[in-house]
Amino acid sequence: MNLRRRHHLLAAAATVGALSFGLPGHAQTTATPVKAVASFSILGDLVRQVGGERVQVDVLVGPGADAHVFQPSPSHAKQVAQAQVVFANGLGFEGWMQRLLKTAGYKGRPVVVSQGIQPIQTEEDEHDHKAEKHGHHDHGEADPHAWQSVSNVITYVAHIAKGLCAADAAGCDTYRKNAAAYTGQLQALDTEIRAAWAAIPAAQRKLITSHDAFGYYAQSYGVQFLAPQGVSTNSEASAKGVAQLVRQIKQERIKALFVESISDPRLIEQIGRETGVKPAGALFSDSLSDASGPASTYVALMRANTQTMTRAVLGH
Structure with missing residues (x-):
């Protein structure tokens, strides 16, 4: 009788132990x-x-x-x-x-x-x-x-x-x-990004990217982005649009030119050649990097992009 009762108690304890794994803070091994x-x-x-x-x-x-x-x-x-x-x-x-x-x-x-x-x-x-x-x-x-x-x-x-x-x-x-x-x-993170841009005069906050993926960033953080392609990487840049962009870069002396991790770099490289502005690295717009890259999480992506952009704008 006692032995049987002891078995019941042990079984009950094991069940409670297993259930506790499902609680927050425990590795979930049962569910x-x-x-x-x-x-x-x-x-x-x-x-x-x-x-x-x-x-x-x-x-x-x-x-x-x-x-x-x-x-x-x-x-x-x-x-x-x-x-x-x-x-x-x-x-x-x-x-x-x-x-x-x-x-x-x-x-x-x-x-x-x-x-x-x-x-x-x-x-x-x-x-x-x-x-x-x-x-x-x-x-x-x-x-x-x-x-x-x-x-x-x-x-x-x-x-x-x-x-x-x-x-x-x-x-x-x-x-x-x-x-x-x-x-x-x-x-x-939001506070950190605002602080990074606050140090740069508004007139200097101009960048060129491959496609128009940074409208919300521009709106939130007071940065101006210009892009030869539209909001989809599927749209094509018109020759007229590219020529206009080249003129604008020269007139406004824009120093920050970027390719995006998902885009064909040739168009940006062509704009770089025509303006004498060297592309300042890659930005992550629509995708993370792989686990070993600089943008393996959303927080890392926003941080990496902000750092790359602010450095380029400041000419570092």
């Missing part, structure tokens, strides 16, 4: 992680920050790849079919998403993380609009690169926490805590 899919690498990082160990995140458009021209494969459809929750940027960024969800037979609705953000309307010329419409997708009028402003990413994080809570009610407290801690980091 199966929530399967989440994020459309591209930057969003994947944000979902990992909020999800922590409870969530397994698959990214469709990985580091160094371009979501503007992405073509989903059957293996991507399989990932989406198995997902409990799918996260998308929205604002027309993933022109391929609806088709992919349909192909995968995904029953839920994707969590659109940019919901509620005031989009920047793009001012593209006729040439760019034609190129957009003949490309893989049309951005419409909204600039989709909302993550280039840290305050927008704070909104993304709130939507991610909500989406994970809906998929996994048991983990909701963990997601809220992670989101709150990460939001604190993002607020500090």
